[in-house]
Amino acid sequence: MAKINVSKFKKAIIAIEAERARYPDAPHMKLGENPKLQKIRQVKNELLVESLEKAGLDTRKLAAVGKQHDVELKRATDKYRAEAIRRSRKKGAYYSSVMSQANAIVALDDPNRFASVAEPFLIWATPRSNIISDSQYAPAGSWAKFKVSSSGDETYKVSFYFLWSNPNTHGVVIDPFTFVVATGFIEADADRAYWLANTSNAGAEADFYLWQWWDQSQAPILSATASLGHVSALSEYFQADTESKSIAAGFILDAGTFFVPGGSTAVFEAAVSVSFESNTGTASADFESGNFNVTCPGVVFPVTQTPF
Secondary structure, eight states: OOOOOHHHHHHHHHHHHHHHHHSOSSOOOOGGGOHHHHHHHHHHHHHHHHHHHHTTOOHHHHHHHHHHHHHHHHHHHHHHHHHHHHHHTSOOHHHHHHHHHHHHHHTOOBTTTEEEEOSOSEEEEESOGGGEEEEEOOTTOEEEEEEEEESSEEEEEEEEEEEEEOOSSSOEEEOOEEEEEEEEEEEEEEEEESSSOEEEEEEEEEEEEEEEOSSSOOEEEEEEEEEEEEEEEEEOTTEEEEEEEEEEEEEEEEOOOEEEOTTOEEEEEEEEEEEEEESSSEEEEEESSTTOEEEEOOEEEEEEEOOO
16 A cells, blocks of 8 residues: 655645635635624614613613523533533443444455555644644544634634555546544533624534545545534623534545546545634534544445446
């Protein structure tokens, strides 16, 4: 099997991810970061509060009740998070069944009809690799832990990179798929609003990318995605809001058929990405506490056509 210079590969994916960030496939307007709109929003809030006070509303009492709400909300959220972490320490039947199926399929290695790559050559994160707090490289049992948060508009990704070289002198068409199993917790906290709503969002997804590594266009050219979960907090009326979700999910991802020339190398990337968007407040994702982690047992593919 061919070898990839890991240092060179890291530089390549950093450059590609930086380019993706500059020119995303589906860019959206970041209205929450517009200073003029923020100023208008502040003025509107002040006018609304002033009008309510003139109409006889005791905004101080309303704010005090809002604080009580925020305290109870935090207590309930902390309890929910602690319970999710406690459950993670004992993997349930769902997690075990998904991993058993994944390991059984990865073990089916028939070079003539069926192939598998059970261990990644690299576990890496973008845009910052140091968000990975712990990881393990192991056949059919590689995993990573990470925890991230944001008060703006950001995306983080933790990836498992697998390498396969076509041993034939002729090209083949393969149909690769992978397993991504994730246990964790996402949360969106929207700061207290006085009248106009504040928002905070967090979402996580499993991704699978197919890279061609045999010419100058070294980049992911096919992909598949599945949602792990999304939360959205909306605060208003003198109180904060928090929305949380416990994640325990496993997916089989198939990005489609892929042609690999004879003697050439393909790279497969299985990942979990987390996206945040908040105009005020903080969103977070925890795939680190307790036994939370992201696991990828490997990449499997039948060789669907040979020779080509």
